[in-house]
Amino acid sequence: MSNVTQDKEGVSRRDFLGLAAFGTAILALLGAFAGSLRFVKSNVYYEGAKKFKIGKPENFPVGTTKKIDDKNVFIFSDDNGLFAISAICTHLGCIVYPTEAGFQCPCHGSKYDEDGKVIGGPAPRPLEWFEINQEVDGALFVDAGKAVPKGTKYLFS
Ligand code: FES
Incomplete structure (x- = not known):
């Protein structure tokens, strides 16, 4: 008898946890990338013509x-x-x-x-x-x- 549980579609708990960890890592990377986009635009305020x-x-x-x-x-x-x-x-x-x-x-x-x-x-x-x-x-x-x-x-x- 195997100690790996599987649901009806055949996804094991180990596979599910691996996918969840992978998905969380991808979300964290996307969040970090989106956060870094604010540095693309300069914080310097350009006034219009005087x-x-x-x-x-x-x-x-x-x-x-x-x-x-x-x-x-x-x-x-x-x-x-x-x-x-x-x-x-x-x-x-x-x-x-x-x-x-x-x-x-x-x-x-x-x-x-x-x-x-x-x-x-x-x-x-x-x-x-x-x-x-x-x-x-x-x-x-x-x-x-x-x-x-x-x-x-x-x-x-
Ligand atoms: S900005 Fe302070 S008195 Fe005008």
Whole structure:
């Protein structure tokens, strides 16, 4: 009499355990392979271009404020011209929103005046101002990679 048990189809317990161990090993290898796929993609975050068009000057009537949402920049228009102020809080990078007094950060309460100067909270630096210039086709663009001194404006001609 044999001590190897077999079911009705003829698979022994030893064969079943061997297949289960093999299947488990294959699953573990597939899991390890799938886990290693995350290293194929770089963890470096590539930002989009720092220069972006905002349209023609006539799109910004005097006294208006527009936020370019996907670029996190406010465009202001006053009697003298246009200017661009970053909407990114200098504390930890949350997006500020405009208030009566200037700007407020929703994360840790930093407050900025209308020129982006820090007037409260933990922000270490004022909001950045960016250069606005005009392309040959007449469209305006903001260069968010080029900070300019506070008060720098694109002057209406
Ligand atoms: S991120 Fe704005 S106050 Fe902290």
